[in-house]
Every structure is written in C-alpha cells, then in structure tokens.
Amino acid sequence: MTINNPSREEIGKILKKAKRIAVVGLSNNPDRTSYMVSEAMQKAGYEIIPVNPQITEALGVNAVPTLKDIEGHVDIVNVFRRSEYILDIAKEFLEIDADIFWAQLGVKDEEAFQLLTENGYITIMDRCIKVEHALTK
Incomplete structure (x- = not known):
C-alpha cells in the first residue's frame, strides 16, 4: 500500500x-527538531502535550510517558520517532481519543498507514507539521 x-x-x-497536539518523542533539548517544531506550534496557539518517558517537562508543560496517560481528547498525535517505532505508536493511538495521526518529515510506515486508514483515521506521514502550518495559513 502506498x-x-x-x-x-x-x-x-x-x-x-485542531487545538491540542500530543507530541510523541518531544525532547526538552531546545536544539532538537522536535523541540523547535513544537515550540513554533505552541507559539501559533496550539496546546502541546509532551509524550516522552525520558523527560518530566518540555516547553513549560508536564510530560506524560505514553499516549494512554493523556487526559481528554487529542486532535493530532504528532510523532517524532524513527520509522521502526511507528507501527507500535499507531496501535497505541487506536486506544486513545484522538483524531489525526501525523508522522514527521522522514518518518513513515506503510503497515501503520494501512492499519490507521482501515480504522477510519486521517493519517499523514513524512510531512513536517510546522512547514504545513506555514504553507496553509
């Protein structure tokens, strides 16, 4: 499947x-792409929820270890993990109340794409949310 x-x-x-974006793999290091992109989206008015078991906070927001630890609805799950982790993250995504699965630029997995779309979810892969936001303003 393409x-x-x-x-x-x-x-x-x-x-x-969208208003609420859970960012899987968000780093608390300002030099990392995940931080820079998420910071730009936060400044654009989105609520950012860091999802990373290795940190306690990023961008002034308490981090959660997994998607299942998020309280309430999530509009977009934005993934900053390597492609080999996408299928497992997609399976966890199916267990929470979220609308859109988004894998960042350079991140894609056809099996995960198929799983998500077959379950009726809008899925975006290999695209930068910050770039798309700038292009669609």
Whole structure:
C-alpha cells in the first residue's frame, strides 16, 4: 500500500480545526527538531502535550510517558520517532481519543498507514507539521 496523504487544502483544514497536539518523542533539548517544531506550534496557539518517558517537562508543560496517560481528547498525535517505532505508536493511538495521526518529515510506515486508514483515521506521514502550518495559513 502506498502512503497517500491528504491534500494540502485538507491539511490546512485539519490544522485550522485542531487545538491540542500530543507530541510523541518531544525532547526538552531546545536544539532538537522536535523541540523547535513544537515550540513554533505552541507559539501559533496550539496546546502541546509532551509524550516522552525520558523527560518530566518540555516547553513549560508536564510530560506524560505514553499516549494512554493523556487526559481528554487529542486532535493530532504528532510523532517524532524513527520509522521502526511507528507501527507500535499507531496501535497505541487506536486506544486513545484522538483524531489525526501525523508522522514527521522522514518518518513513515506503510503497515501503520494501512492499519490507521482501515480504522477510519486521517493519517499523514513524512510531512513536517510546522512547514504545513506555514504553507496553509
């Protein structure tokens, strides 16, 4: 199965509607891409929830160890992990109340894409949420 992302127009609508983004693999190191991208999204008005068992906080927000530890609804799960971890994260995603699965630029897994889309979830892979946000303003 080929990964077919939504159109840029559809991505724009997703980003305009979304308010809460859980970031899997968010680092508390300001030099890391996950931090820089998440900080930009936070400054753009999104609520960022760090998901990383190795840290206690990032961007002034308490971190949670797993997606299942998040209280309440999540609009987007944005993943900053290597591709080999995506399938397991996708399976955990299916267990929480979230709308969109988003794997960052360079991160993709066809099996995870198929699992998520077959379960009715909008899935975006190999795209940077910060770049897409800037392009769809």
